[in-house]
Amino acid sequence: MLDLLAYDFMQRSLLAAAMVGGLCSVIGVFVVLRGLAFVGAGTSHAAFAGVTLGYLMGWPPLLLAIVFGLATVWITGWVEERGRMKLDVSIGILYTATMALGILFIGLMKNYNAEVYGYLFGSVLSVTPEELSVIGALTVLVLGLLLLFSKELYFIAFDQEMAEASGVPARQIFFLLLTLVALTVVVSLKTVGAILVFAMILIPASTAYQLTHSLATLTLYSATIGIFTSIVGVLISAFWDVPSGPAIVLLATTIFFIAVFFSPKRERRTRLVHTH
């Protein structure tokens, strides 16, 4: 096992996994608390459609992934703000429509392109040095913005109208959060893939949610779980030669169920049920 760590590709993929795991799990806290879980799922499929268009036209796939991802979250946010449509309806439509676009673009390609499928299912072990630096730069950018606006982000996650009423520019912060979700999805496409990135955003934060009542602790736990499962998942993937995305996600899911089982909140809920 230690021999594996000596390879450049292994070091790169561990670094990429740790960054993506940390980033997804930190933004996941705000996604879970603000009730944007489905938005994360929709965005990842939209971003994948961008990737396929990029390969079809010979344009940079990640750039188009960013464009598609941002367009999706901004439309979703705008629709929610206007109160025209429920969030899950608008994202549900965009989710399936962009997926249809992605499949259409793949169908239009003349040759089978294995790289495209890498973005769908993730292939952290094949991360190139260039991709690693893009992941690194975007991770620093997104985490930096999350840190800079953390108190406002917590506030709007708790109660957006209250935040606005007390002078926080809540609408702008909400759109910032949506934008950061889209960027996070794009950063993670290559490592965990469009289908599984959603799990990386959702599971660590939901696991941490079972274990604590404090916002600060929640974020710390979520990040720890995210980084840990990503690194261990990659090691499992390399060691037993199984795909990395599923290895990470299934490991995280296992920890989630263990947390649910041992959750102090679960005991309290059971007690409440008995007393009523």
Added chain:
Amino acid sequence: MLDPREPIIRFEHASFGFPGLIALKDISLAIYDGEFVGVIGPNGSGKTTLCRAVLGLLAPVEGHLHIFDCACNELRCHHRAKIGYLPQKGVVDRNFPVTVLETVMMGRYGALGLFKRPGKKDRDIAQEALAQVGMASHKNHALGQLSGGQQQRVFIARALAQQPKVLILDEPTTGLDITAQHNVIELVQQLHDELKLTVLLITHDINMIRSRVDRLVLLKTRLFAAAPPAEVLKPEILHQVYGKDLVITEKDLVIVEDYHHHH
């Protein structure tokens, strides 16, 4: 009608709502520094809209609204921190994973502004606010583990942490048992007396506040009255607004049917 004091909130023929739906029409009302005002009216009468207007979440579609010395025809945010707000129960997810102190600290965020981290001074202010509502010993508890009455106290502490001049409470007693209802109203009265806060208390429970407030504001889309309780709580005035839901007993006790039970 001449009052030597300057009003801190002034509605001038102000209407609020959306195209096709007027929630409040032609409101003219002045609220003075240090007043304790009860806002009453049936369900859907525009009480919450009045709150949202004062908070600067809603601009008048006609007329003017001045808060402090600033005209709020355009929504601004710099004065919002000076208005503490307790939203209606149910607006906030009370099982949100947050401690009592973290909740109250959020009251500092608007006043602090962007890019500034809360420091020791802010924590001191938050702790003092918790002490003022009698919840200091609960600062590390989970918000979701508290009783309804305790949660209301914590949310009042969050409003106080803004160091507001005005405190707006939207149905603060809804869903609480009788003891907790009295305790919350008692606390609001005490904060009004001790901190010289201007208080706008929205409620459907007139009996609970009639002996405490300086003035009652009676709403049903339009402003029907804004006067001391003795002048407002008269059958001919209340009947215009409540119609058949109004019952007045021999002891002159005003009972307005509790519409919350009809849902």
